[in-house]
Amino acid sequence: MPLLYPLVFAAFLFSAGVYGVLARRNAVMVLMSVELMLNAVNVNLVAFSAYLKDQLLSGQVFALFVVAVAAAEVGIGLAIVLLIFRNRETVNIDEVDLLRW
Amino acid sequence: MERLAWLVPALTLAAWALILLLGKRLPGKGAPFGILAVGAGWVISLGILARVIGGGEAYHLRGEWAPFASGFSIPIGITVDGLAAVLLVVVTTISLLVQVYSVGYMRGDKRYVLFFANLSLFTSGMLIVVLADNLLFLLVGWEIMGICSYLLIGHWWEDQANARAAIKAFLVTRVGDIGFTLGIFVFFWAAKSFEIERIVAGVESGAISGRTVTLGAVLLFCGAIGKSGQFPLHVWLPDAMAGPTPVSALIHAATMVAAGVFLVARMFPVFEASGTAMNEIAVIASITMLIAALLALVQDDIKRVLAYSTVSQLAYMMAGLGVGGYEAGVFHLFTHAFFKALLFLAAGSLIHAVHSNNMSAMGGLARVMPWTFRTFTIGALALAGVFPLAGFWSKDEILTEAWNLGFGTPAEHVATSQGIAQIVFVTGIVTAFLTAVYVARMLWLTFGGAYRGAGEPHEPDGFMMLPLVLLAVGAAFAGLVGSPLVGENNFGAWIATPQLPAHGAVIVNWGVAVGATAVAALGIGLGWSLYRGGLPEREYLTRFPLLYKTLERKFFLDDLYEQGIVRPVVGALAPATYWFDQRVIDGAVNGTAIGTRQLARGLRHLQTGQAQWYAAALFVGVVGLAVVAVQVVGR
Numbered sequence: 001m002p003l004l005y006p007l008v009f010a011a012f013l014f015s016a017g018v019y020g021v022l023a024r025r026n027a028v029m030v031l032m033s034v035e036l037m038l039n040a041v042n043v044n045l046v047a048f049s050a051y052l053k054d055q056l057l058s059g060q061v062f063a064l065f066v067v068a069v070a071a072a073e074v075g076i077g078l079a080i081v082l083l084i085f086r087n088r089e090t091v092n093i094d095e096v097d098l099l100r101w
Numbered sequence: 102m103e104r105l106a107w108l109v110p111a112l113t114l115a116a117w118a119l120i121l122l123l124g125k126r127l128p129g130k131g132a133p134f135g136i137l138a139v140g141a142g143w144v145i146s147l148g149i150l151a152r153v154i155g156g157g158e159a160y161h162l163r164g165e166w167a168p169f170a171s172g173f174s175i176p177i178g179i180t181v182d183g184l185a186a187v188l189l190v191v192v193t194t195i196s197l198l199v200q201v202y203s204v205g206y207m208r209g210d211k212r213y214v215l216f217f218a219n220l221s222l223f224t225s226g227m228l229i230v231v232l233a234d235n236l237l238f239l240l241v242g243w244e245i246m247g248i249c250s251y252l253l254i255g256h257w258w259e260d261q262a263n264a265r266a267a268i269k270a271f272l273v274t275r276v277g278d279i280g281f282t283l284g285i286f287v288f289f290w291a292a293k294s295f296e297i298e299r300i301v302a303g304v305e306s307g308a309i310s311g312r313t314v315t316l317g318a319v320l321l322f323c324g325a326i327g328k329s330g331q332f333p334l335h336v337w338l339p340d341a342m343a344g345p346t347p348v349s350a351l352i353h354a355a356t357m358v359a360a361g362v363f364l365v366a367r368m369f370p371v372f373e374a375s376g377t378a379m380n381e382i383a384v385i386a387s388i389t390m391l392i393a394a395l396l397a398l399v400q401d402d403i404k405r406v407l408a409y410s411t412v413s414q415l416a417y418m419m420a421g422l423g424v425g426g427y428e429a430g431v432f433h434l435f436t437h438a439f440f441k442a443l444l445f446l447a448a449g450s451l452i453h454a455v456h457s458n459n460m461s462a463m464g465g466l467a468r469v470m471p472w473t474f475r476t477f478t479i480g481a482l483a484l485a486g487v488f489p490l491a492g493f494w495s496k497d498e499i500l501t502e503a504w505n506l507g508f509g510t511p512a513e514h515v516a517t518s519q520g521i522a523q524i525v526f527v528t529g530i531v532t533a534f535l536t537a538v539y540v541a542r543m544l545w546l547t548f549g550g551a552y553r554g555a556g557e558p559h560e561p562d563g564f565m566m567l568p569l570v571l572l573a574v575g576a577a578f579a580g581l582v583g584s585p586l587v588g589e590n591n592f593g594a595w596i597a598t599p600q601l602p603a604h605g606a607v608i609v610n611w612g613v614a615v616g617a618t619a620v621a622a623l624g625i626g627l628g629w630s631l632y633r634g635g636l637p638e639r640e641y642l643t644r645f646p647l648l649y650k651t652l653e654r655k656f657f658l659d660d661l662y663e664q665g666i667v668r669p670v671v672g673a674l675a676p677a678t679y680w681f682d683q684r685v686i687d688g689a690v691n692g693t694a695i696g697t698r699q700l701a702r703g704l705r706h707l708q709t710g711q712a713q714w715y716a717a718a719l720f721v722g723v724v725g726l727a728v729v730a731v732q733v734v735g736r
Contacts, residue, residue, distance in 0.1 A: 022717050030713075093712055100710025 006047035014040035027081045027091040031074060038070045102148035103160035103181045109142035109189060110228035110242075113196075117221035124214035129204075131214050135221045136200045142228070143193035146186070150595070153186040159599055161234060161298075176296060179232040182598040184431065188231040188363060191438045194575075195355035196224040198568035202446050203347040205564030206453060210345075216256060220351065223249035227356035230363065235295035236285045239364070243281070243328070246357050247274055253352075254344040266343035273337035277327015281364075284320030287313065288371075301370045301600050311375070318371055318378035321364065322385075329361025331419060332389040335412045336659055339396075342404040342458075346449030349404060353411040354442035362418045362434050369427050370600045376516035383423030383521045387528040390416035392656055394535035398542065399652045402458045403448050406543050410484060411441060413532060417499055420525045425515030426502030427601055428593040432583045433495035435592070439575035440483035440491055446569055447477035451547060453565070454558035460546040462555070467548035469558045472566060474548050476573040483576040485540040486533055486621045493618070494580035500529050500617055501610045509610075530620055537621040541628020549633055 013036055020033025042063040049059020085091050116138035120131035127134060159182035166177035179185075200220055207213055226249055229242025248271075255267030289295055291313045292303040303309045309317075325331065330338035338358070342349055352358060365372060365382065372378050390413045397409035414437050421430035450473045451466060452458055467474040483490035486497070506515055507522035515522075552558070560566070583592030654660060 018720060022713055022720065096712070097710030100708055 003047060003051045006043055010040045010043040010047070013037075013043065025092050025094055027084070027093045027096075028078070030093060031077045031081070034077075035070060035074060038066055042066050102145065102152050104162075105145050106149060106160070106181045106185075106189070106232060107162060107179055109145055109193065110225045110232065112138040112142050113221045113225040113228065117218050117225060120214060120218040120221060124218060130217070132200070132204050132217045135217045136197065136204075138221065139193055139197045139200060139224055143190070143197050146189035146193045149181060150186045150190050153183045153595060159183075163234070166238075175237060176235050176294075177238050178234040178296075180234040180297070181232065183594075183596040184363075184366060184598055185231050187431070187435060187592075187596050188359075189228065191359075191435055192224065192227050192231060192355045195438055195442045196220070196227075196351060198572060199347045199351045199355075199442065199446070202350075202449070202565050202568040203345075205562050206347055206449055207345060212256065216253070216345070219249055219252050219256075220347075223253065223351060223356055227360060230360050234297060236288065236297060236300075237295045239297075239367075240282070240285060243278070243324070243360060246328075246360060247271060247278070250274075250341070250352060250357055253348040254341045256345055256348065257343075260343075263343040266337075266340040270337040270341045273334050274327040277323045277325070277334055280320045280323020281325075281327070284317050284322075284324065287317035287320060291317065297367060298600075301368075304371050304374050305600075314371060315375040315377045318368070318375045319381060321368060322372070322378060322382060325361030325364050325419070326385065327361070328364075329358045329415045329419065330389075330412045331361070331385050331416060332392060333658065335389060335393065336655070336662065338412050339400075339405050339408040339655075342402065342408050346404065346445060346452060349408070350442045350445035350449070353408070353445060354438045358411060358415055359434055359438065362415060362422070362430065365419065365422050366427060366431050366434075369422065372422070373425065373516055376518065379423055379425070379515070379517040380521050382419055383517055383525050386416040386419035386423050387521075387525050388416075389413070390420065390532040391528050391535075394532045394539065396652055396655055397539040398535065399649065401461055403451065403460050403463070403543065403547065404445070404458055406460075406539060407441070407444050407448060410444075410536065410539065413536065414441070414484070417496065417529065417532070420529060421499035421502060424499075424503045424506050424517050424522045424525055426499055428583075428596065429495065429498035429502045431596050432498055432592050433492075435583075436483070436491035436495040436576075436579050439572055439579045440480045443476060443480035443569065443572035443576045444484065446565070446572065447473050447480060450561045450565055450569065451477075451558075453561055454556070455554040456556050457554060460543070462553055463547040464550045464554070465548070465552040466558055469552075470560050472560060473569065476569040477548075478544065479573045480576050481540045481544055483580075485537040485625060486617060487625075488618055489580065489584075489586075491576050491578070491580035494584045496533065497614050497617055498583065500526060500533075501613050503529055504610060504613050530617065533617055534620045534624040537624025538628045541625045542632045545629065545632040 017033045017035075017037030017040060020036060021030055024030050024033060045059040045063045045066070047059075049057060052059075081091055084096055088095070090096075113135075116135045119134055120127070124131035159180065161178065161180050163176060163178040166175045168174040200217070203216065203220065207216055210216060223246060226242045226245030229245065230239050231242075233239035233242060251267045251271040254270050255264050258264045258267070285295070288300045288309075291309040292300045294300065300309075304314050327334045338353075341352060344352070372382065393409045393413035393416065397406050397413065400406045400409065414433070418430045418433045418437070421433055450470070451463060454466070454470060454473075455463055457463075479490065483492040486492045503522050503526035506517060507519055507524075507526045582595075651657070
């Protein structure tokens with residue numbers, strides 16, 4: 001399989017993630033979009049690892065690390081979102097703007 | 102004993118610090134400590150003088166003040182030779198007596214402690230000048246005296262006039278000090294050293310060119326003009342009478358004004374090498390002695406009479422030095438210290454008694470204050486140069502030097518030109534006459550006639566009386582140490598230094614001596630005939646309105662300075678610099694701060710609190726960086 005296919009796929013995935021992060025108002029959707037971007041990176045890592053025929057498979061290993069870290073991140077992220085919802089009864093991140101001038 | 106010389110200024114400095122820090126809690130409010138310190142210094146000084154008289158060698162203590170990595174170092178050190186020894190004794194004696202006197206005079210003053218602290222510091226300044234072996238160290242003592250004179254003249258600063266006099270004294274001497282500092286630089290540049298010994302050696306060996314010597318000497322003399330109140334910078338001295346009387350005595354007899362004469366004496370080999378500098382000294386001294394003596398004739402304030410007489414007598418010393426009479430000039434400095442301190446302290450006693458400085462409020466005091474009268478008269482006659490009191494011998498020596506150079510045959514080569522020596526002799530004789538006249542005027546206005554004042558005059562207490570009596574003894578007999586009646590040349594041998602060996606016997610010209618005495622007698626006679634009835638309805642000089650007006654306005658010098666310098670500076674220059682400082686310099690600093698704050702006010706609106714805006718900015722930044730990485734770095 002040529003390298004181009006997974007790269008184009010990953011680029012689409014990443015762009016979708018960026019769009020989601022920048023455009024969605026719902027905090028949960030933003031977190032999910034972040035997951036999309038992370039997984040686009042994972043695809044890249046695996047693709048390059050296979051392309052370069054790495055003996056140590058460091059690309060795959062890194063991808064597993066990213067999955068683990070992403071799980072942790074999403075756990076904390078959802079906890080924060082939950083607390084915000086309890087306090088302000090909204091998960092719309094436009095309305096969460098306490099740290100401004 | 103010479104090894105202890107450094108202790109003399111160190112003790113008074115220690116006394117200053119002690120009185121300043123703990124004065125209020127010390128017994129006697131600190132005054133005994135100042136007296137004790139200068140008393141110990143006096144004993145050491147006498148020991149040093151005894152060694153010098155016995156033919157001891159000059160002692161030199163060298164040290165490093167600030168060594169630099171390049172091998173150059175700023176020296177600090179003291180020289181104890183005959184000149185320094187004599188001045189040490191004079192300064193400590195006068196300072197000791199003045200401080201004892203001040204215990205009585207200043208009793209009950211609200212800044213009593215500060216006054217004694219300043220007296221000690223003032224004395225230290227002069228002692229440093231006397232002992233310094235290099236010009237930089239000398240400058241330190243010189244400036245200490247500058248600040249002390251400011252503090253002491255303005256001791257009663259609540260009165261605006263006193264504060265103004267203090268500022269005037271400080272600023273006018275500063276004008277001369279600029280020249281002095283430049284002179285030090287010239288000699289440092291030429292001799293590569295601040296040490297007086299090396300500078301003198303450089304001048305005498307010809308290593309320093311004649312022009313440089315002249316330039317340096319003239320600049321150094323500027324400092325002496327300022328400090329010793331020579332024309333045209335003498336204007337601060339009469340105003341300095343605003344200070345308490347003991348301060349006037351100290352300034353006029355031992356410290357401050359003596360420093361300028363001492364500087365010329367200390368650097369005498371340098372001045373001697375330059376005809377221009379010697380001529381300048383002699384001419385300026387001639388002008389000063391004449392105008393000061395004339396001004397002394399019309400003053401009503403007794404301290405101002407004495408102040409102008411000091412200016413005139415300092416000019417006498419300078420004139421003596423200017424015609425090559427090193428011994429004569431220093432001898433007059435020595436004798437003058439005694440009788441002028443006596444006159445000031447006795448005048449202080451009069452002022453204390455009648456509560457006024459003005460002679461128009463005195464008169465007839467001889468009966469109520471017999472001891473003040475006796476001591477004051479001795480001082481006044483010594484000032485007029487009456488045989489055999491102190492002033493006679495030294496004044497006569499100066500006139501003889503001028504006569505020998507101008508009209509006779511000088512014993513050795515002198516750089517001063519003959520014509521100028523003739524001017525010095527003639528003005529010297531005229532000044533001697535005028536001195537006798539104003540002395541007689543002063544005596545009869547204060548002690549003769551009937552009492553015109555308001556208060557109840559009385560003799561002062563023991564603290565004030567004792568110094569008067571001791572100084573009267575000095576004023577009567579101090580001249581004998583340099584008199585040809587006692588030895589060939591005692592004083593000359595005392596103040597001889599390695600660079601300036603003694604000249605042998607004092608040359609006595611009996612013609613000059615008799616002539617000067619006759620002139621003095623004539624002057625006293627004239628003064629007596631004019632003023633014996635006390636103060637007449639109006640001054641005699643008012644019959645010559647033009648002359649009286651000129652003298653009353655002090656030859657218009659103060660007006661000239663006021664209109665020509667003070668007015669433009671205070672009126673235009675000072676506001677302009679204030680504006681520049683406030684608007685431009687402070688404006689730049691404050692402008693930076695205000696600009697930053699305005700910028701921040703605008704920029705803070707970027708901080709919206711919208712997380713997605715931040716993410717968008719982050720994304721744009723990352724894309725930008727990626728583009729840069731690919732387009733610029735990746736190539």
